[in-house]
Every structure is written in C-alpha cells, then in structure tokens.
Amino acid sequence: MIIDKADVIVTSPDRNFVTLKLTTDDGLTGLGDATLNGRELAVVAYLRDHVVPLLIGADASRIEDTWQFLYRSAYWRRGPVTMAAIAAVDMALWDIKGKAAGMPVYQLLGGASRTGLLAYGHASGVDLPSLFDSVNEHLEKGFRAIRIQSGIPGLHAIYGIASQSSFAGGGEARYDHEPARRGARPVEEDWDTRAYLTHLPGVFEAVRNEFGPDIPLLHDGHHRMTPIQAARLGKALEPYDLFWLEDCTPAENQEALRLVRQHTTTPLAIGEVFNTVWDFKDLIRDQLIDYVRGAVTHMGGITALKKTLDYAAMYQIKSGMHGPTDISPVGMAAAMHLGLAIHNFGIQEYMQHGPKTDQVFEQSFTWRDGMLHPGDQPGLGVELNLDEAGKYPYERAYLPYNRLKDGTVHDW
Numbered sequence: 001m002i003i004d005k006a007d008v009i010v011t012s013p014d015r016n017f018v019t020l021k022l023t024t025d026d027g028l029t030g031l032g033d034a035t036l037n038g039r040e041l042a043v044v045a046y047l048r049d050h051v052v053p054l055l056i057g058a059d060a061s062r063i064e065d066t067w068q069f070l071y072r073s074a075y076w077r078r079g080p081v082t083m084a085a086i087a088a089v090d091m092a093l094w095d096i097k098g099k100a101a102g103m104p105v106y107q108l109l110g111g112a113s114r115t116g117l118l119a120y121g122h123a124s125g126v127d128l129p130s131l132f133d134s135v136n137e138h139l140e141k142g143f144r145a146i147r148i149q150s151g152i153p154g155l156h157a158i159y160g161i162a163s164q165s166s167f168a169g170g171g172e173a174r175y176d177h178e179p180a181r182r183g184a185r186p187v188e189e190d191w192d193t194r195a196y197l198t199h200l201p202g203v204f205e206a207v208r209n210e211f212g213p214d215i216p217l218l219h220d221g222h223h224r225m226t227p228i229q230a231a232r233l234g235k236a237l238e239p240y241d242l243f244w245l246e247d248c249t250p251a252e253n254q255e256a257l258r259l260v261r262q263h264t265t266t267p268l269a270i271g272e273v274f275n276t277v278w279d280f281k282d283l284i285r286d287q288l289i290d291y292v293r294g295a296v297t298h299m300g301g302i303t304a305l306k307k308t309l310d311y312a313a314m315y316q317i318k319s320g321m322h323g324p325t326d327i328s329p330v331g332m333a334a335a336m337h338l339g340l341a342i343h344n345f346g347i348q349e350y351m352q353h354g355p356k357t358d359q360v361f362e363q364s365f366t367w368r369d370g371m372l373h374p375g376d377q378p379g380l381g382v383e384l385n386l387d388e389a390g391k392y393p394y395e396r397a398y399l400p401y402n403r404l405k406d407g408t409v410h411d412w
C-alpha cells in the first residue's frame with residue numbers, strides 16, 4: 001500500500017472538475033474530488049507543485065497521519081485551496097482503504113445508520129406558474145424535499161432561477177443546473193434586498209396553498225442579507241414551516257447568526273463556503289444553527305468533516321451537505337458514504353449531473369423514491385473513464401456576481 005503514482009486530472013464535461021487519482025504499488029487506485037468552482041486551477045497547482053511530491057512513497061493506509069501531515073506541515077493553515085487539496089488526498093485514501101478491505105467506505109465509518117439518504121432538489125421559476133411547473137417536475141422525479149427559489153419583480157437575473165438563462169450569459173446548460181458560465185469574465189446579475197424581502201413570503205404562501213403542508217421546503221438566501229434583514233425574513237417565513245433557511249447572512253461573521261436566532265424559529269443552515277471546523281466552532285457550541293452545510297470536498301475530506309459533524313451531534317445539529325453540480329461525482333459519493341454512516345444525518349443536496357459528466361465518472365450510487373444510497377462497491381464506488389475525460393479540456397468559467405441598482409457590488 002505504498003503510493004507510487006499521483007495524477008491530477010482536469011476535465012470539463014458539463015463543467016470543470018479536478019480529480020486526484022492515487023495508485024499504489026499493489027495496483028489499487030483511489031479518487032478524490034478537488035474541484036473549487038471558478039478557481040479550479042489554483043488547486044491543481046497546489047496539488048501538482050506541492051502535495052504530489054510528498055505523496056510518492058508514502059503509506060496509503062495512514063489516512064489520519066497523512067491528513068495531519070498535510071495540514072500542519074504546510075504552516076499556512078486553512079483556506080479553500082489548501083483544504084480542497086487535502087480533501088482530495090483524504091477521499092482517495094479512503095477509496096483505497098475500502099478497496100483493500102473489500103468494503104464500501106460507509107462500512108469502514110461504522111456501517112449504515114439508515115436505509116437511504118433524504119435528498120432535496122432545486123425548483124425555481126421567474127414567476128409562480130413557472131415555479132409550480134418546476135416543483136411538479138421535481139415531484140415527478142421522486143424528490144421528497146424541494147428548495148424554492150423565485151424571480152423577483154423588477155430584477156432581471158438573480159441566483160438560481162432556471163429560466164433566466166438567457167439573461168445569465170446563454171449557453172445550453174440550465175442555469176439552476178450550472179450557474180458557472182464559461183467565458184472570460186463573470187456574468188453580472190442584479191439585486192435589491194428590499195424587493196426580495198417584500199416578495200418572497202408571498203411566494204411561500206402560494207407554494208403551500210398549491211402543494212399542501214407536508215412537503216419539506218427549503219430556501220437559500222445566498223449570503224445577501226444583513227443580520228436584521230435575515231431576522232425579518234426568518235420571522236416572515238415561519239407560517240410556511242421551512243425545513244431550513246440557508247446562508248441568510250454572509251458566513252464570515254459567526255456572531256451575525258446570534259441576532260438572527262434571537263428573532264426566529266425558522267431553522268438555519270450555513271457553511272457551504274467554510275473549510276474547517278473552526279469556521280463552525282462558535283455556531284455549533286452556541287447552537288446558532290440547525291444544519292452544517294459543509295461539503296466533504298471543501299472541508300478537508302471525510303476525516304475532517306466527520307469530526308465536525310460528530311461535534312455538531314453533541315448539540316443535536318445535523319448534516320446538510322452541499323451538493324451542487326460543482327461537487328464532482330467523487331465528492332458526492334464521499335458525502336453519501338459519510339451521510340449513511342453518521343447518526344446526525346439531516347438531508348443531502350442533490351442537483352444531478354449532466355449526461356457527459358455521468359460518462360466521465362462511472363458511478364454505482366442509486367436514486368430511488370427520493371432517497372440516495374452510495375451502493376456497495378468496495379471504496380467510494382466511482383471510477384474515472386480517462387478516455388472520456390480526455391475529450392473535455394479545461395474551459396475558463398466563472399460564477400456570476402451581482403450589483404445593486406446604483407452599481408455597488410453586492411454579496412453573491
């Protein structure tokens with residue numbers, strides 16, 4: 001189990017993905033997801049120039065020791081680039097350990113705590129009729145929980161609305177499916193928090209009237225509100241019984257959530273841009289959130305996210321792992337194995353990759369009746385088809401950003 005080869009593979013089937021492939025001297029291979037949306041090549045350089053040389057000759061069985069070595073020996077700790085690189089190594093080592101043991105990774109993590117993972121999809125529309133169509137499409141696909149995003153009167157293009165793709169730079173991909181647009185510069189969108197706060201409660205009232213009280217509904221505020229605005233929204237949405245309100249304020253200031261919490265019983269989820277347990281420490285200890293949104297890919301791997309979620313479990317805080325299309329099928333598989341094994345699983349975001357991505361990454365997970373399962377292949381259960389991957393070279397792409405009506409850059 002000595003690592004004698006480490007390849008960093010960049011492929012862009014429906015979007016850019018960065019994958020680390022480790023090969024041991026006895027021929028086992030492991031995959032890790034190192035995709036950092038819009039900044040992919042920074043992680044490629046970090047891995048190729050600084051991490052791969054340290055891995056050759058290392059013992060692939062030493063997962064914890066390798067994590068600690070890569071985290072502590074760099075001296076410069078944390079940050080999305082560093083932690084995505086460490087995450088990729090960690091996932092690949094769990095994949096190898098599973099293959100060596102002949103077991104799926106969830107078995108190595110303690111075995112299944114449930115039969116499947118409740119997953120939520122993204123419904124959106126510029127207006128209520130198109131939003132209702134989108135909710136119905138998701139119900140027909142089997143989703144049992146749905147995120148609701150709506151267009152706002154007076155705004156041309158905002159985050160997460162599928163049918164606004166023509167405003168958001170065109171292209172063949174659905175906008176809600178792939179917001180990162182290929183091109184030399186990010187697409188500019190517009191924003192008005194007052195219009196949003198006025199409009200959104202009516203959208204949830206209409207969705208509850210149309211689809212009833214039972215289906216879990218979620219909403220993403222995408223870091224756009226001040227704490228007092230977020231508190232007002234949480235209060236206004238209480239009658240509609242949300243599963244969670246996500247990213248209601250910018251996430252850097254953990255203290256902001258205290259003010260929101262004082263004013264609303266709407267459950268709160270945050271942390272998709274976080275990269276270590278330290279970003280969550282106060283939020284968890286002070287019980288200011290209900291769900292941890294960290295992704296295996298951005299939180300330093302299975303090893304680090306499991307520790308964060310075990311800490312969260314002491315406070316009855318659950319997982320809600322980030323799962324947009326920029327989490328590769330390898331990162332999604334890692335999330336599913338971890339989610340199946342831990343006690344405090346909450347819900348899994350599931351956007352579904354495009355057909356080209358599914359050809360590049362051969363997967364063994366299942367999706368039945370609104371529930372995900374990672375499957376029982378040894379390791380993570382994902383293999384990379386290098387011939388298919390080679391057909392799609394890297395293409396520069398950026399997430400959009402937005403400006404207020406007076407031209408001020410606003411949180412995206």
Ligand SMILES: [Mg+2]
Nearest residue numbers: 220246247272
């Ligand atoms: Mg989000």
